[in-house]
Amino acid sequence: MEIGKPKREYTVEPIVDPVPREDPVPERRPEQEPVEPELAPA
Amino acid sequence: MRHLDDGRPAPTGAAAPDLIEPVVGWRCWGVVRETEGLRLRSLIYETIWPARRALSAVCLKQVILPPGAEGVTRHPAPAAACACGVYAASTLRRATEFIDGYAPTGGIVHRVIGTVALWGSVVEGDRGWRAANAYPRAIFVPQARPGTRDLPAEVIAEGLAGYGVPVEILEAAVRLEIVGELEERARRAAA
Numbered sequence: 588m589e590i591g592k593p594k595r596e597y598t599v600e601p602i603v604d605p606v607p608r609e610d611p612v613p614e615r616r617p618e619q620e621p622v623e624p625e626l627a628p629a
Numbered sequence: 630m631r632h633l634d635d636g637r638p639a640p641t642g643a644a645a646p647d648l649i650e651p652v653v654g655w656r657c658w659g660v661v662r663e664t665e666g667l668r669l670r671s672l673i674y675e676t677i678w679p680a681r682r683a684l685s686a687v688c689l690k691q692v693i694l695p696p697g698a699e700g701v702t703r704h705p706a707p708a709a710a711c712a713c714g715v716y717a718a719s720t721l722r723r724a725t726e727f728i729d730g731y732a733p734t735g736g737i738v739h740r741v742i743g744t745v746a747l748w749g750s751v752v753e754g755d756r757g758w759r760a761a762n763a764y765p766r767a768i769f770v771p772q773a774r775p776g777t778r779d780l781p782a783e784v785i786a787e788g789l790a791g792y793g794v795p796v797e798i799l800e801a802a803v804r805l806e807i808v809g810e811l812e813e814r815a816r817r818a819a820a
Contacts, residue, residue, distance in 0.1 A: 589754075589756060589757075590716060590718070590752070590753075590754030590755070590756050590757035590758060590759055591754035591755030591756040591757070592754060592755055593709045593752050593753065593754050594753050594754060594755065595752075595753045596709050596750070596751070596752050596753070597647035597648060597750075597751055597753070598644070598646045598647050598648075598749070598750055598751070599646060599647065599648040599649075599650075599651055599652060599747065599748040599749060599751050599760075600646035600648075600649060600748065600749075601649060601650060601651045601746070601748050602649050602650075605651050605683070605746035605748060605764045605766070606681060606682060606683050606764045607681065607792075607793035607794060608681075608793075609681060609793075
């Protein structure tokens with residue numbers, strides 16, 4: 588690929604990073620201990 | 630290095646950038662299998678485009694030729710007087726000129742088209758740009774060409790998802806159809 592004769596030279600500093608960030612890892616919720624069902628009153 | 634309009638180097642220091650949005654051009658890539666998955670590769674050089682990280686240019690003359698070889702001077706890429714930098718074309722048609730005729734070497738299993746963001750030091754030419762840094766902005770995957778070893782477009786699209794940019798499958802397989810389809814999409818989007 589040719590770009591032809593250079594016409595201009597400049598500096599580009601994007602405000603927003605053009606490289607996408609890693610997808611956020613979903614926060615893992617601590618597994619809940621199984622709850623013993625209360626004994627029904629006699 | 631920045632230059633004034635008459636070619637003299639611009640003063641260095643706390644110079645403000647000329648642009649705060651990346652330049653966006655078009656390019657084609659080969660797709661290769663790497664240990665971490667499918668990756669984009671230059672059709673000309675063996676340069677792999679990393680995922681989630683900018684591709685930063687180095688002058689390959691300085692890499693390939695021995696130090697002190699005639700015409701080789703150390704410089705950051707791109708230099709206006711050299712041919713180095715990450716390339717992108719100003720038009721889709723120009724970027725796809727070689728997409729049907731690429732040499733299927735270096736493990737290339739497909740070829741794709743896309744837009745690319747360019748930033749850092751940028752040299753602008755009549756037909757495109759050379760830049761210090763680049764990252765894909767959108768990737769379009771043509772159908773596999775009949776009679777070739779191209780992998781199915783769906784496999785390629787899924788494999789390139791790791792770049793974190795939009796990846797779309799085209800109905801077209803060869804250059805003129807690809808250009809027509811993408812231009813029609815652009816017309817519809819602008820309407």
